[in-house]
Amino acid sequence: MTTAPSTPATTSTGRSPLKGWLAVLAVTLGIFALMTSELLPVGLLTPVGDALRVSEGTAGLMVTVPGLVAAFSAPVVTVLTGRIDRRLVLAVLIGLVGAANLASAFATNFGIVLVARFLIGISVGGFWSIAGGIALRLVPEHQVARATAVIFGGVETASVLGVPTGTFIGDLSNWRTAFAVVGILGLVSLTFIVFLVPRLPAEQTLRFSELPRVFRSNVGVRVGVAMTFLIITGHFVAYTFVRPLLLEDGIGGELIGGLLLVFGVAGICGNFIAGALIRTRLRETIMGLSVVLAVAMTLLAVVDTNTLSAAGILILWGLGYGAVPVTMQTWILTKAPDTTEAASSLYVSMFNLSIALGALFGGMAVDGIAASSVLWIGGAMAAVCLLVVLRTTNSNRSEPNRADS
Numbered sequence: 001m002t003t004a005p006s007t008p009a010t011t012s013t014g015r016s017p018l019k020g021w022l023a024v025l026a027v028t029l030g031i032f033a034l035m036t037s038e039l040l041p042v043g044l045l046t047p048v049g050d051a052l053r054v055s056e057g058t059a060g061l062m063v064t065v066p067g068l069v070a071a072f073s074a075p076v077v078t079v080l081t082g083r084i085d086r087r088l089v090l091a092v093l094i095g096l097v098g099a100a101n102l103a104s105a106f107a108t109n110f111g112i113v114l115v116a117r118f119l120i121g122i123s124v125g126g127f128w129s130i131a132g133g134i135a136l137r138l139v140p141e142h143q144v145a146r147a148t149a150v151i152f153g154g155v156e157t158a159s160v161l162g163v164p165t166g167t168f169i170g171d172l173s174n175w176r177t178a179f180a181v182v183g184i185l186g187l188v189s190l191t192f193i194v195f196l197v198p199r200l201p202a203e204q205t206l207r208f209s210e211l212p213r214v215f216r217s218n219v220g221v222r223v224g225v226a227m228t229f230l231i232i233t234g235h236f237v238a239y240t241f242v243r244p245l246l247l248e249d250g251i252g253g254e255l256i257g258g259l260l261l262v263f264g265v266a267g268i269c270g271n272f273i274a275g276a277l278i279r280t281r282l283r284e285t286i287m288g289l290s291v292v293l294a295v296a297m298t299l300l301a302v303v304d305t306n307t308l309s310a311a312g313i314l315i316l317w318g319l320g321y322g323a324v325p326v327t328m329q330t331w332i333l334t335k336a337p338d339t340t341e342a343a344s345s346l347y348v349s350m351f352n353l354s355i356a357l358g359a360l361f362g363g364m365a366v367d368g369i370a371a372s373s374v375l376w377i378g379g380a381m382a383a384v385c386l387l388v389v390l391r392t393t394n395s396n397r398s399e400p401n402r403a404d405s
Contacts, residue, residue, distance in 0.1 A: 149275020
């Protein structure tokens with residue numbers, strides 16, 4: 001297989017490596033703004049609900065709506081913008097994020113907020129599906145894995161810095177200020193993308209029919225989408241309810257924010273550790289993160305935790321989950337070098353759908369079985385992912401061309 005598009009994009013245009021990395025950082029800031037926007041309501045549900053006179057359950061739609069919309073918008077935006085310069089598409093989508101957050105900041109009713117969240121979902125799906133493989137066109141081939149890790153570092157950094165900072169601003173001032181600040185961040189990201197990202201003419205003209213064709217004809221893409229479902233759904237089945245789980249173990253509510261920060265910092269470390277490994281040890285990295293996630297969730301289920309042991313388990317969990325986005329994105333790019341945007345859109349769609357499904361299934365398990373059941377379910381799904389990788393590895397040994405077809 002080849003990744004031929006990457007070399008001309010970084011050499012024939014005469015762009016220096018420095019300019020390529022500045023473009024990577026601009027896209028990273030866009031991902032950071034995007035994911036901060038998607039997750040910001042997690043810390044602001046109560047004040048938004050109180051101000052706009054809706055219940056916390058209804059306010060939770062601010063998280064559900066963009067996740068579901070992103071799952072469908074990833075392939076749709078990729079196809080509909082197939083002939084348009086990728087820099088222009090990224091700029092429009094991140095500008096939409098800025099405008100939508102500013103609209104939320106000035107909203108007079110919850111309906112306006114939901115419309116804004118719908119628009120953010122479109123941006124999340126479209127921007128991510130394009131940005132996920134854009135490193136191929138910005139930096140030399142041997143730097144693609146590292147650049148992809150930097151771009152996906154924006155996802156982890158949003159969880160560690162973006163959401164807590166937005167919540168802090170909301171507590172310090174009010175929720176409208178928090179949305180306004182994130183809106184301005186989106187506009188700043190727009191400026192950086194316009195001035196630092198080069199023109200990137202569309203290389204592939206996609207049709208909707210090509211998406212199922214890529215899925216049906218490419219074993220590697222199917223495996224990647226399946227592993228994404230298992231890992232992300234399993235993670236969010238459990239992680240969505242980590243706060244009540246820790247409270248149930250007797251850990252004080254005032255300590256949970258710090259523990260989640262520890263989780264996030266570990267996630268950033270996991271992202272860059274994976275970025276250093278995946279170029280030469282991609283399968284082994286997926287196996288490793290599957291084992292780490294399964295062990296971490298199982299430990300939290302069986303160990304009588306205190307603050308110190310909970311921190312240790314969350315560090316392990318964070319290291320495993322932090323490695324997931326960049327590793328799975330790289331798997332998809334490796335298996336579909338000639339149809340990167342189509343394959344990436346399928347991956348992003350499954351990633352966001354799995355977030356929504358994980359939270360839904362986790363809630364059903366908590367209500368119908370027990371709170372700790374989500375840890376066993378999540379750990380089991382991570383273990384099944386490991387089995388999928390092992391089976392794929394064995395298949396490759398007997399039929400080396402099947403996984404890359």
